[in-house]
Amino acid sequence: MYVRRLELVDFRSYERVGVDLEPGANVLVGPNGVGKTNLVEALGYVATLDSHRVATDAPLVRMGAGSAVIRCAVVHEGRELLVELEIVPGKANRARLGRSPARRARDVLGALRLVLFAPEDLELVRGDPAERRRYLDDLLVSRQPRYAGVRADYDRVVKQRNALLRTAYLARKTGGSRGGDLSTLAVWDTHLARHGAELLAGRLELVAALAPHVTKAYDAVAAGRGAAGIAYRPSVELAEPTTDRAVLAEALTAALDESRSAEIERGTTLVGPHRDDLTLTLGPLPARGYASHGESWSYALALRLAGYDLLRSDGIEPVLVLDDVFAELDAGRRERLAELVGGASQLLVTCAVDDDVPATLRGTRYEVGEGTVRRVG
Numbered sequence: 001m002y003v004r005r006l007e008l009v010d011f012r013s014y015e016r017v018g019v020d021l022e023p024g025a026n027v028l029v030g031p032n033g034v035g036k037t038n039l040v041e042a043l044g045y046v047a048t049l050d051s052h053r054v055a056t057d058a059p060l061v062r063m064g065a066g067s068a069v070i071r072c073a074v075v076h077e078g079r080e081l082l083v084e085l086e087i088v089p090g091k092a093n094r095a096r097l098g099r100s101p102a103r104r105a106r107d108v109l110g111a112l113r114l115v116l117f118a119p120e121d122l123e124l125v126r127g128d129p130a131e132r133r134r135y136l137d138d139l140l141v142s143r144q145p146r147y148a149g150v151r152a153d154y155d156r157v158v159k160q161r162n163a164l165l166r167t168a169y170l171a172r173k174t175g176g177s178r179g180g181d182l183s184t185l186a187v188w189d190t191h192l193a194r195h196g197a198e199l200l201a202g203r204l205e206l207v208a209a210l211a212p213h214v215t216k217a218y219d220a221v222a223a224g225r226g227a228a229g230i231a232y233r234p235s236v237e238l239a240e241p242t243t244d245r246a247v248l249a250e251a252l253t254a255a256l257d258e259s260r261s262a263e264i265e266r267g268t269t270l271v272g273p274h275r276d277d278l279t280l281t282l283g284p285l286p287a288r289g290y291a292s293h294g295e296s297w298s299y300a301l302a303l304r305l306a307g308y309d310l311l312r313s314d315g316i317e318p319v320l321v322l323d324d325v326f327a328e329l330d331a332g333r334r335e336r337l338a339e340l341v342g343g344a345s346q347l348l349v350t351c352a353v354d355d356d357v358p359a360t361l362r363g364t365r366y367e368v369g370e371g372t373v374r375r376v377g
């Protein structure tokens, strides 16, 4: 798979820009702050409907504009598909796939499979569980796009259930007669157990498949210095490891029953996949709180490369993006990384200085200036 063309209108710093890309290595070069990351962020958005840098859409729209458009032509198995997204902050995104409007923006997920590594990924190791859940869910959807629907259903249930618990909590706090009406809570418990079990099973299956790739990728990036391991840590207790949806739904139901009074007390849903985490270890120690800066950085890179490897082992050839990566690495690590990613069907590299990128990866070269992209190689 590769992106043949990318066009942006009012996205970040770009009023209007278009760039033709090539299969193989593409290097985007330019001084700090000219808009290199903005270009790859747009592609990341098409792949995940999320930015790797900000949690809301408003900063993605050029200052002063009302909406942004990302358009890209993706070539997969010899066929080209046009994907278009219009981002209107505060409203649902509008999307087109080929010539037709998509029913929902999430219908474009799967059209572009992309793995993006950026300096912000250090948060995968050092940040909150939400970062690691997002990492897992993005990869899950990239492997099996139907999980976008599962995730949306689950999120909706948690939101509704939280609203109910919150109303009851506030009613009780302000001296309401019986602490709010929780008569429909049981219905939401059933929905939560069903959708939660599906999401939980998907993540557990994903982590089982991903774990050996993480160990291998860390070993390659860090040249054999320490063994990286990952494990999924659910917020519900499981008697034994399973991905059986019915068993997981039962475990969720039991956990909801058990935490009922605590949930009413606190006015929020305390169990379910939205409270889970991914444990990362380096040798016998947890990576979070123990790994050095260099180790954390290598770990984050290994997590992305493992996802890339896993997709390839599934027969999917994703686009690989390395944003501002090579400047962080010494010569030996640069060469090792170049060897690992050299075979990508399409690789997009951003850098401020050409010399940071190993010679083997200097394919097509683009100079990025303020609001412009010029192909020079």
Ligand SMILES: Nc1ncnc2c1ncn2[C@@H]1O[C@H](COP(=O)(O)OP(=O)(O)OP(=O)(O)O)[C@@H](O)[C@H]1O
Pocket: 011, 012, 013, 014, 030, 031, 032, 033, 034, 035, 036, 037, 038, 039, 058, 059, 060, 061, 062, 063, 324, 350, 351, 352
């Ligand atoms: N919504 C927006 N409207 C206008 N300009 C924006 C918007 N969002 C970001 N910018 C501008 O885009 C620029 C940052 O672009 P980007 O992060 O792509 O830089 P870069 O070339 O990757 O830089 P570096 O090499 O430092 O990582 C900044 O100058 C910022 O002010």
